[in-house]
Amino acid sequence: MNTTRTVAIVGAGYAGVLAANRLQASLTETERLSMSIVMVNPRAVFIDRIRLHQLAAGTTDAATIPLDHVLHPDVTVIVGEVTRILPERNGIVIDAAKGPIELPYDVLIYAVGSGAPPSIPGGASSHSVGTHDEALMAGAAVRRLVPGNRIVVVGGGATGVEMASELAEENPQMDIVLVSAGLLLSSLPQRGRKYVKSTLAFLNVQVVENERVVHVDMNFVELEGGRRIRSDLTIWTGSFTVPALARASALAVDAAGRLLVTETLQHQAYPNIIGAGDSVSVHGDAGKHLRMGCAVAAPMGGHAAVTALAYLRCQPPTALSIGFFIRCLSLGRRNGFVQHVGKDDVPKRVQLSGRAGAWVKERICVGVISGIQKERTSPGSYWTAPAPGARTFLRGARRLNQSRVVAGRKKAP
Template sequence: MTRVLVAGAGYAGVMAANRLAAAGQPDVHVTVVNPRPEFVERVRLHEHAAGGPDAKRPLSDLLRRGVRLRVGKVNAIAERSVGLEDGGSLEFDYLLYAVGSTAARGPAGSGNAWGIGDLDDAESLRRRLRLLPPGARVVVVGGGLTGIESAAEIAYRYPSLSVELVSRSVAAWLPESSRASIERRLANAGVRLRTGLRVTEVHTDGVETDAGKLASDCTVWAGSFDVPDLALRSGLPVTADGRLRTDDTLVCPGHERIVGAGDAVAPPGQAGDHLRMSCQAAMPMGAHGADTVLALIRGERPAPVSIGMAGQGISLGRRDGFIQATHRDDSPRGFTLSGRAAAVVKERVCRFTITAMRFPRAYRWLPRGTSAVHARAAIR
């Protein structure tokens, strides 16, 4: 019997556990450890916070038969076992590290803001928004994907509120024409843009920026993502931002029984440099991580991971959206889609993530390949 322990039941962990269980090897026992008995659709947390459908579903409906679930939180990783926060421990032959990410800490006083990065934060924001009277001011801080989607969703579900998006810039990584389109669509959705500002402190009644104070009845902090410090605390090799280091097969160097997948993991060079924290990258990493574990069990050398990115889908409320097609290295291509068609595509992609986890052996993804950008650079 080989015991595989999957730490974290997000997009990477569920995909990995289901793919292992579907491999038809009765002597491979898969256990998932997760702090709650539900799967959280993090890509829908802005909808959840704004009062949309519940973003959680029972893991028992999603994990394949044969996969055991242990509700708990891993707080230390040793050579062949993990310690849990509740005092328990679990032994493993192989560990799949897939503990994902959380919202990064904000500036001083950010405890006065509501978050959006995990379910508890989104629940508490959902309760707060319901209590706000018409005309109340909601300030969303952060011009990245989470900030854009959250501001648009709140404006869509609460047209009586005054929603402002405060940031240095909006979608700064996209081409100028794409940024202009997103800004126009946010304005049409009723979001007031306040760009060129850096928030330095959050108060209970507003935010301090480098250009003065802005009043707010509810500040939403939508900054970048951070990862749990579990790998660091356990003495495993990590990058400067705390992600578990792996080789190009997703095995942790010097720890051949630990394989990583998802936001909490950093594969090297060409294998991982282009992989942004996203379920778009986490799911194929989870699937490849499962294949790596199976290869190790068979005593074979695992294959290098190869994942190509396809695009960035941004929901702007329920009736509008923006899709930026990308090269496989995640750099923008010329093609974009916007409006209702983009909203429909984005919704289908969100639904597909669940279907893909249910049918893990059929799941396929784009390989890294050679993007047009790299090919041109190589020719020059």
């Protein structure tokens, strides 16, 4: 009789891949014989999303990594799109190349990520860097422009600033305008915002603050007060949206469609459904300070693995503990900005900028990938600051390693 238990992971982004690696590498010898970890993703590549603005600007020609370069070799990959979760039957429906598949699971890790499609009138006339395909199309559109054309970047957050900076540095012959609905990088201290704005000015990026774009046309963007800004190409970097999979599967979601999970990352009604990354909303103190991005998605994926192991081993789950240390921005390839923050993401006094800031930012980007890869052999090694109020670093890793030893002793033949 087949007694194999299956952990299905939906999504091969920062959260999903780290979850798969940590989970597979943490299994005891006995567990490896009786457990199958299956990852479902629309393509057999990992998208390095923090490089997508570079792909659109033309400062890199690739933002993908073959999955087998980052994923544990014992994880099974199904290329396809999950169209439905059937929580009452513990199954998922996959639209694969050879037709629909229904895959049963014992544990499901929901890590479908996010995108950034514009949802305003005329939004289809703009481009985005929310997904790899969209970034490729934006890059192709940039290459079709001629000197003197204007690119309008909509969104005054980190993605918008990085996009505008990268475009301006790589395409100095273009006219770049960055439009922000509020203050540019409003969560940064005034000194930090002043530096970023001066760098954008040096790159000849025109910044328009406190102006909301309400309509996009092929030749202009329209602001809330009726003013129009000419645009030969509009790139949308506004707030992220998430796939509708959880809502379509009648699972509890927030107003934005993110899967609602407890502090242990489990769905309240279905504790064998565990969420991680941009596509989930964590209830309680453990999640109130978190923001979208790989700085949260990757460690959430790691904790999803810890929770999955606890569930499979009939052990009590532990609460998520993620804090912050820095925020970093690339301002083109030669300039950057780093803001020291507390565990609660509140900015501190220390800042780093210029070439040193660019160096730190690049090391962080490289370190995210190498950290995920290291989890294939050293589960729990991905470094994460603890949540506000926590006393030590890497508490999740220690709990993971301790539980692995205990489980090994219990199950040793």
